[in-house]
Amino acid sequence: xxxxxxxxxxxxxxxxxxxxxxxxYETRDTTYYLFWYKQPPSGELVFLIRRNSFDEQNEISGxxxxxxxxxxxxxxFTITASQVVDSAVYFCALSxxxxxxxxxxxxxxxxxxxxx
Amino acid sequence: xxxxxQTPKFRxxxxxxxxxxxxxxxxxxxxxxxxxxxxxMGLKLIYYSVGAGITDKGEVPNGYNVxxxxxxxxxxxxxxxxxxxxxxxxxxxxxxWSLSGxxxxxxxxxxxLTVL
Numbered sequence: 541x542x543x544x545x546x547x548x549x550x551x552x553x554x555x556x557x558x559x560x561x562x563x564x565y566e567t568r569d570t571t572y573y574l575f576w577y578k579q580p581p582s583g584e585l586v587f588l589i590r591r592n593s594f595d596e597q598n599e600i601s602g603x604x605x606x607x608x609x610x611x612x613x614x615x616x617f618t619i620t621a622s623q624v625v626d627s628a629v630y631f632c633a634l635s636x637x638x639x640x641x642x643x644x645x646x647x648x649x650x651x652x653x654x655x656x
Numbered sequence: 657x658x659x660x661x662q663t664p665k666f667r668x669x670x671x672x673x674x675x676x677x678x679x680x681x682x683x684x685x686x687x688x689x690x691x692x693x694x695x696x697m698g699l700k701l702i703y704y705s706v707g708a709g710i711t712d713k714g715e716v717p718n719g720y721n722v723x724x725x726x727x728x729x730x731x732x733x734x735x736x737x738x739x740x741x742x743x744x745x746x747x748x749x750x751x752x753w754s755l756s757g758x759x760x761x762x763x764x765x766x767x768x769l770t771v772l
Binding site for chain 1: 663687691692696697698699700701704706714742746748752759760761762763765766
C-alpha cells in the first residue's frame, strides 16, 4: 500500500480558477512531517512547505494554502486564482522515523496544467 | 552557493555498460539521497546516507551501488546497465531531522539516463 496517495494524476484548469491538490497519507507514527514540492517543466524540484504532525493549523502563503487534517490523514494544497506559471507536477511527501532517520517517501505526483 | 550539483545531465548507455552519476553538495548537509523518477510513478528512493561512511538501501536499490567517503560527495554507480534503469535520477541533500529546517530536501537538476 502506498504511504502517500495523490489520487489526481492530472488536473487541467483555466487561468484564475482555484484548484485543490489532494494528498492522503498513511502512518503509525505520532511524529512525522509532511511536505509539498513543485517540479516545473524545467525539471528541478523545489520545496514549498513542511508541516509537522503536531501542528494542524492551516497555512496561507500568497495564493497558496494548505489544509492539514489528522482526522482524515490529509494534507491538501490549494492554489487560488491559478496562473500559467503554476503549471507543474506537485509532489506530496511524508517523513516518518526509520531507525531515527526521517527519510521522505513521495507520492506519485499530480500534474497541474493551467491554460491561459 | 551551488547547492546540489549532478553530472552528467544526460547519458545514453548500452546494455551491460557501467557508469557513475556524480553528486556534490556544498551546504554541509549530512543527509544525502538518490531518487529515480519514472513517468507517473513519483520519486522512488534508491539509496541514502546519513553521514560520511554510512549508507543504506532505499526502496529500489537493486542494480545500484553508492559510497560516501566525504560529506560533500555521494556518487551512484550503475553496474551492468539494463533498460529498466532508464529513468531520471535526482540527488538531494538535507540537514538531519534534529535541526531547525531539518528534512527539507534540496535537489539537484537531475540526470536523464537512457539504456539501449
